[in-house]
Amino acid sequence: MSSVRAIAKSLDLSAATVSRVLNNRPDVDEDTRRRVLDMVNRVGYFPKVGARQTDVVGLAYPDEPVQTEYGSFEPALQSGIMRGLDERQYDLKFVSIHRDKDPEETYTQLFMRKGLRGVILRCFRNDHAMIQKIAREQFPMIVVAEHFDDPSVSFVRSDSYDSSRRAMEHLLLLGHRQIALAIHNVADSDHADRRRAYADSLHVAGLSVQPGLIFENPASFSAGERVVDGIVAMRERPTAVYATNPMTALGIMRRAQQLGLLIPRDLSLVGMDDSDVRSHVWPRMSAVCQDASSLGYEAASSLMQVLTDGRRHAVRKLLPTTFEVNGTTAPPASSAMGGATSGDGSVEMARKTRADAKAKRGRKSIEKA
Amino acid sequence: MSSVRAIAKSLDLSAATVSRVLNNRPDVDEDTRRRVLDMVNRVGYFPKVGARQTDVVGLAYPDEPVQTEYGSFEPALQSGIMRGLDERQYDLKFVSIHRDKDPEETYTQLFMRKGLRGVILRCFRNDHAMIQKIAREQFPMIVVAEHFDDPSVSFVRSDSYDSSRRAMEHLLLLGHRQIALAIHNVADSDHADRRRAYADSLHVAGLSVQPGLIFENPASFSAGERVVDGIVAMRERPTAVYATNPMTALGIMRRAQQLGLLIPRDLSLVGMDDSDVRSHVWPRMSAVCQDASSLGYEAASSLMQVLTDGRRHAVRKLLPTTFEVNGTTAPPASSAMGGATSGDGSVEMARKTRADAKAKRGRKSIEKA
DNA sequence: TCATGTGCCGGAACAGTTGCAGATTTTCCC
DNA sequence: GGGAAAATCTGCAACTGTTCCGGCACATGA
Numbered sequence: 001m002s003s004v005r006a007i008a009k010s011l012d013l014s015a016a017t018v019s020r021v022l023n024n025r026p027d028v029d030e031d032t033r034r035r036v037l038d039m040v041n042r043v044g045y046f047p048k049v050g051a052r053q054t055d056v057v058g059l060a061y062p063d064e065p066v067q068t069e070y071g072s073f074e075p076a077l078q079s080g081i082m083r084g085l086d087e088r089q090y091d092l093k094f095v096s097i098h099r100d101k102d103p104e105e106t107y108t109q110l111f112m113r114k115g116l117r118g119v120i121l122r123c124f125r126n127d128h129a130m131i132q133k134i135a136r137e138q139f140p141m142i143v144v145a146e147h148f149d150d151p152s153v154s155f156v157r158s159d160s161y162d163s164s165r166r167a168m169e170h171l172l173l174l175g176h177r178q179i180a181l182a183i184h185n186v187a188d189s190d191h192a193d194r195r196r197a198y199a200d201s202l203h204v205a206g207l208s209v210q211p212g213l214i215f216e217n218p219a220s221f222s223a224g225e226r227v228v229d230g231i232v233a234m235r236e237r238p239t240a241v242y243a244t245n246p247m248t249a250l251g252i253m254r255r256a257q258q259l260g261l262l263i264p265r266d267l268s269l270v271g272m273d274d275s276d277v278r279s280h281v282w283p284r285m286s287a288v289c290q291d292a293s294s295l296g297y298e299a300a301s302s303l304m305q306v307l308t309d310g311r312r313h314a315v316r317k318l319l320p321t322t323f324e325v326n327g328t329t330a331p332p333a334s335s336a337m338g339g340a341t342s343g344d345g346s347v348e349m350a351r352k353t354r355a356d357a358k359a360k361r362g363r364k365s366i367e368k369a
Numbered sequence: 370m371s372s373v374r375a376i377a378k379s380l381d382l383s384a385a386t387v388s389r390v391l392n393n394r395p396d397v398d399e400d401t402r403r404r405v406l407d408m409v410n411r412v413g414y415f416p417k418v419g420a421r422q423t424d425v426v427g428l429a430y431p432d433e434p435v436q437t438e439y440g441s442f443e444p445a446l447q448s449g450i451m452r453g454l455d456e457r458q459y460d461l462k463f464v465s466i467h468r469d470k471d472p473e474e475t476y477t478q479l480f481m482r483k484g485l486r487g488v489i490l491r492c493f494r495n496d497h498a499m500i501q502k503i504a505r506e507q508f509p510m511i512v513v514a515e516h517f518d519d520p521s522v523s524f525v526r527s528d529s530y531d532s533s534r535r536a537m538e539h540l541l542l543l544g545h546r547q548i549a550l551a552i553h554n555v556a557d558s559d560h561a562d563r564r565r566a567y568a569d570s571l572h573v574a575g576l577s578v579q580p581g582l583i584f585e586n587p588a589s590f591s592a593g594e595r596v597v598d599g600i601v602a603m604r605e606r607p608t609a610v611y612a613t614n615p616m617t618a619l620g621i622m623r624r625a626q627q628l629g630l631l632i633p634r635d636l637s638l639v640g641m642d643d644s645d646v647r648s649h650v651w652p653r654m655s656a657v658c659q660d661a662s663s664l665g666y667e668a669a670s671s672l673m674q675v676l677t678d679g680r681r682h683a684v685r686k687l688l689p690t691t692f693e694v695n696g697t698t699a700p701p702a703s704s705a706m707g708g709a710t711s712g713d714g715s716v717e718m719a720r721k722t723r724a725d726a727k728a729k730r731g732r733k734s735i736e737k738a
Numbered sequence: 739t740c741a742t743g744t745g746c747c748g749g750a751a752c753a754g755t756t757g758c759a760g761a762t763t764t765t766c767c768c
Numbered sequence: 769g770g771g772a773a774a775a776t777c778t779g780c781a782a783c784t785g786t787t788c789c790g791g792c793a794c795a796t797g798a
Contacts (some may be wrong), residue, residue: 004754014779019755027777048753048786054464075443082463092463092484095426095448099455114460115418115484185433248651257651280590280619282626373785383748388786420752505787718754 002043011035022047022112024105029120037106041138045115055083058111058119060095063128064249073246073292077144080293081120084300085289088308089367095119098132107134118303120144120296124188129326135314140306142315145292146187152316153308156299158290160190160272163321167270167288170323171240172205176268176333178213178238182227182248185216194244194288213238224251231267234258239332240268241314244288246277253281253328271328287305289309289323371412377653380404391416391481394475410507426454426672427480429464431496442615442643445514445661452491452662453669457677461558464488465497476503485631487672488663489513490578498622504683509675511684513660513668516558523675523684525668527659529559530643532690533566533611536639536657539692540609541574542667543700545637547582547607551617553597554585563613563657587615600636601628608701609637613657615646622650622697633699640697652696659690 004022005015013032020028021036028357039045059081085092093114101110107130113117118140122129129146134141135153143155146200173177181198184191199209215230217223224243228251231237243249257261263269271278271287278285302315373391374384382401389397390405401597408414411540456463464481472477475501480488487509492500496547498516503510504522512524550567553560568578584599586592593612597620600606612618618640621654625632632652638654639645647654671684 003752005752016756016780017778020778023755025756029777072441078463082465089469094451094461094463096451100458107665120784221645254649254651258741276590280623283624372783385749385784385787392786394787398746401746421767436787487740 002045002050004045007036007039007043007045010041011039014362022109024102024109024113032051033077037108040112041108044194047112047115055089056091056114056116057300057307058095058114058116060097060119061122062130063096063098070318072277076275076292077122077296078242078294080298081300083293084297084304086299088304090117090300090304106137108137108139117354118142118307120299142294142299142303142306145190153263154302154312154317156189156295156302156317156319158321159193159318160244160277160288160290160321161197162192163288164244165201166323167242167286168201168327169196170286170329171242171268171270172201174240174268174329176238176240176332177207178210178236178240180213180215180238180241182215182217182224182226182241182243182252184219184245186218187320191244194242196240200214216289219247221251221254224248224253225255227250228252228255228259228261230239232261238267240270240329241272243272245272246274249273249285250281253285263327263334268330268332269328270323273324274284278324278326278356286324286329288321288323291319294319362363370626371414372417376405376408376414377461380408391478393471393478393482401451406477409481410477416481416484416514418484423484423486424445424458425460425483425485426669427462427464427483427485428491429466429488431493431499432465432467441646442661445644446491446665449662449665450666450669452672453666456670457673459486459669459673475506477506477508486510487676489668489672509672511668511672511675513664516561523671525671525684525686525688526559526630527664527690528562528687529657529659529690530562530566532657532692533613534570534694535565536611536655537567537570539655539694539698540611540637540639541570543609543637543698545607546576546603546607547579547609549582549584549596549607549610551584551586551593551598551610551612551621553588553614555587560587560613563611567611586615588616590620592618593617593622594624595602596629597621597624597628601630607636609639609698611639612641614641615643618642618654618656619646619650622654627722633697634702637699637701638697639692642693645715646693647693655693655695655698657690657692660688663688676681 004018006016008018010017011032011299013036017028018036018052019033021033022040027311044119059078081092093116095111095114095116095223098105100114101107105113108236119134119142121131121134121141121143123143123146131143131146131148131153132150135150141154143153143157145157146155148155154172168179179198179202183195202209215227217226224247227248228239229242231241241252243252249269251269252269253263255261256267261267269285271285272284273287273289276288278287298317298319300318306315377387380387380401382405386397386401387405387696388394390402391409403429410736415423420427428447429627462485464480464483464485466476466479470476476483488501489510490510490512492512492515500515500517500522501511501519504519510523512522512526514526515524516526517524521595537548548567548571552562552564559653571578577667581603584592585597586595587713593616596610596612596617600610610621612621621638622632624630625636625638630636640654642654642656642658643661647656647658667686667688675684682707
């Protein structure tokens with residue numbers, strides 16, 4: 001439909017100049033460059049090779065492409081994206097924005113140069129300014145695992161508020177009153193949700209948020225270790241902790257074990273899980289679970305809907321999370337001796353059966369792989 | 370240099386026909402198809418878009434692209450590949466051979482269609498026939514983490530024989546005489562190495578391989594659980610086990626903990642690690658460690674050497690692994706009471722200092738991320 | 739024998755890119 | 769200020785690969 005030569009003609013230029021703009025070559029006037037880019041966005045141009053259009057989407061990371069520290073989130077996400085791309089036979093290409101982008105060029109130019117029709121953005125810390133700029137350039141995109149208030153930004157993410165509420169209610173019902181929160185120290189939206197759920201739950205239960213019980217750290221394994229150290233050093237120890245990311249939760253379990261702090265007898269733990277890690281520790285971890293694979297799948301298929309059906313309005317999709325009760329939560333040590341013995345029994349039963357069911361399912365899926 | 374039209378001319382054909390062959394279009398004679406493909410391989414043709422050559426390499430998986438069950442190996446590998454590709458600004462594209470390949474077309478055709486200059490092959494089970502076919506087609510390629518006897522196949526892999534020997538010697542030195550082996554049940558070369566090291570070490574120590582002590586299972590978490598179940602059910606239990614892959618090792622640790630079997634007191638364990646998982650469990654796991662990130666880096670840079678310098682002969686590179694003594698290995702329970710108390714003490718010391726050093730390094734690298 | 743169909747291929751027109759040359763403007767020096 | 773040199777900017781033409789359409793040759797059937 002719209003070719004380089006067509007755009008050139010409509011602007012009274014040569015195809016060569018338009019091509020130069022698209023590839024961010026030097027030696028083109030700033031004014032004509034802007035005019036060309038405007039037109040490119042207006043007509044929704046995308047490059048074709050020969051006469052065949054190229055069906056490639058990018059998975060873009062702001063900095064380093066793959067962070068191993070994020071545990072199994074990235075592989076699961078990628079797997080889901082590939083599943084989503086399958087249906088229409090799109091290809092996937094890695095892009096590191098930080099490395100490949102020329103400071104002088106726009107994001108549209110960068111993505112065009114890479115031959116991309118659209119891009120799935122993995123947005124980490126505070127890349128919001130960049131993301132919004134990309135959205136404003138109208139390049140087909142979708143952000144995965146992050147929330148934006150800006151209505152022009154498309155995103156798919158998990159809604160962990162509800163599950164976090166249920167996790168907290170579970171702890172409260174078991175009798176915990178001193179509940180710590182181990183949370184990421186940079187404010188992405190997922191963690192904001194979880195913090196809000198923590199505060200709301202306490203509020204509804206008539207309790208107040210104690211700043212001393214909130215541990216803000218990077219989302220890392222060692223952060224979990226530090227949380228345990230902090231708890232142990234306290235005069236009035238909390239009896240439970242909600243760790244809002246998987247690595248921190250694992251760090252907590254390991255350090256507790258190292259120090260002889262028994263989970264769940266001495267400390268109850270609700271963690272977070274992106275895949276199957278919760279059943280790879282003992283006791284099996286009670287956790288808020290998000291499905292990173294589905295996240296990738298939804299992002300990919302939403303993006304392709306934009307590309308093929310040409311829908312213009314932003315996509316904002318929330319995927320549910322689940323709260324799974326397993327072996328790291330129990331009544332606090334003091335109240336275990338107290339009144340609610342029958343209640344404990346029933347909780348114990350419910351937990352056990354659910355855990356067993358999970359175990360079976362988990363094993364089956366593993367052996368299939 | 371060599372274009373579609375040039376090839377066409379040398380064969381007395383039209384550019385259209387050559388293009389049809391490269392894209393596996395129907396309506397082209399079987400004989401001319403073969404002639405074109407021969408010529409394409411001979412002159413080392415690769416597609417350019419416009420007049421500019423495309424700098425893209427593929428990361429090809431035979432079946433499903435990313436297996437989350439493989440733990441942190443895949444992300445680490447990808448990260449290394451991206452590092453290797455950085456230097457010459459190549460791009461990386463995902464390819465699932467099983468999904469995208471037309472049964473009628475050659476592998477060269479497939480990769481050409483995807484616009485790839487070369488391909489890094491992640492070869493899982495018994496894909497050797499496919500790999501050899503690709504190598505025979507002369508398409509620039511390199512296999513990662515797998516060995517081939519065929520001298521025409523390039524590969525980069527870790528050599529785990531030496532470290533496995535050292536691991537076994539460590540166990541033998543501690544006094545273990547009944548050592549079990551938990552190994553992958555399909556014969557890839559890595560696991561063949563480890564099995565050979567196991568047998569050789571026993572032989573040198575004057576012991577014989579007992580078939581009852583070898584557990585062959587898929588490389589999965591649940592396999593590790595089954596190994597522990599098997600050991601517990603035995604009349605004469607082994608006092609140590611060498612698990613040749615990370616997930617199985619983790620499964621062993623978890624199941625042991627679940628059953629109240631104390632590691633290393635009741636059972637010593639040497640595991641395997643692709644990244645940092647060994648320090649995410651307690652006790653920290655003694656393990657044979659391979660560096661998946663370096664593996665990816667070496668594969669990528671070797672491939673680019675082939676692409677740019679045009680070297681023809683196959684690359685066969687072995688990366689060393691290390692054996693790290695940590696907290697899951699100790700003298701067997703019986704001999705601990707016996708004579709070698711001083712020896713135990715020194716081993717205990719050595720282990721402790723090395724573990725601490727590792728802990729510091731580990732923490733630092735985590736906080737940098 | 740003639741009509742129709744099928745397999746196979748080439749020409750032309752399309753896609754995007756780049757080298758070279760020309761045109762215009764700016765800079766600089768006397 | 770005038771003129772020369774340099775820098776900037778743009779277009780033409782020639783190059784990539786791909787697809788559509790038409791034509792040739794051969795086979796098949798009535």
